[in-house]
């Protein structure tokens with residue numbers, strides 16, 4: 563059953579806030595008039611107002627008075643300064659949801675107050691097309707209703723799972739940053755198609771559908787990726803010739819190293 567969300571406030575109206583806003587409105591969970599964004603950039607405020615019809619402000623007090631659920635969507639490096647403006651206006655009625663990479667519940671409680679109901683979340687940009695992947699961890703003040711609110715919010719724009727906070731840096735390195743790795747791979751495959759002689763628009767169409775179709779196949783069959791790979795790989799055929807080159811280039815080690823580096827960077831941002 564779908565639950566509804568009271569007025570939802572965003573602190574920061576950048577890329578990730580926009581992905582969430584577009585996804586949440588498209589999902590029907592709430593309407594644009596019930597979303598307010600605090601954002602200092604006039605350019606961003608105009609863009610969000612014109613494109614989605616959300617209410618925009620530059621004032622912390624206005625956002626806190628209007629919204630009981632607040633999503634912190636600012637850069638971690640700015641958070642201490644920005645959240646000092648918000649602390650005086652936060653009450654026991656607020657639920658604060660942080661999507662900032664690396665910033666721990668402990669650090670957030672230090673900035674916002676020990677009694678605040680806080681949920682640390684790591685979403686990703688495919689939320690914009692209702693295909694996001696999100697994991698979240700609540701602090702010990704959070705109620706069952708708060709959990710349902712966060713779950714409804716992020717399930718409306720994709721899949722959502724609760725994890726222990728100790729796993730959230732790894733989530734950040736994997737699915738939070740993951741679209742960046744996948745788009746790099748997509749770009750490389752398109753270039754490969756062009757190198758092999760295909761017109762770029764044809765290569766783009768074929769690669770995007772191949773990546774989309776492969777993910778859909780894995781999701782819908784539930785088959786292990788190794789089994790699905792086996793079904794593409796004819797003995798002495800073309801696919802195994804290509805895979806040999808990927809293995810020569812240590813693709814698996816490179817990908818695992820990228821996720822390890824991003825996880826470590828998330829820990830550094832929180833330190």
Ligand SMILES: NC(=O)C1=CN([C@@H]2O[C@H](COP(=O)(O)OP(=O)(O)OC[C@H]3O[C@@H](n4cnc5c(N)ncnc54)[C@H](O)[C@@H]3O)[C@@H](O)[C@H]2O)C=CC1
Pocket residue numbers: 573574575576577578579600601602603606634635636637638640644661662663684685686687738739
């Ligand atoms: N972009 C992504 O794929 C993901 C980002 N995140 C997290 O989301 C957060 C935002 O990231 P992006 O949207 O990519 O960054 P962004 O730079 O696009 O957005 C940040 C926004 O905060 C605004 N801002 C600056 N000072 C402010 C203030 N005093 N009050 C309110 N807003 C202020 C900026 O003008 C900007 O529009 C970061 O903490 C990041 O770790 C989490 C998951 C994925």
Ligand SMILES: O=C(O)[C@@H]1CCC=N1
Pocket residue numbers: 663734738739
């Ligand atoms: O690159 C970043 O720091 C953010 C967090 C996860 C995805 N983008």
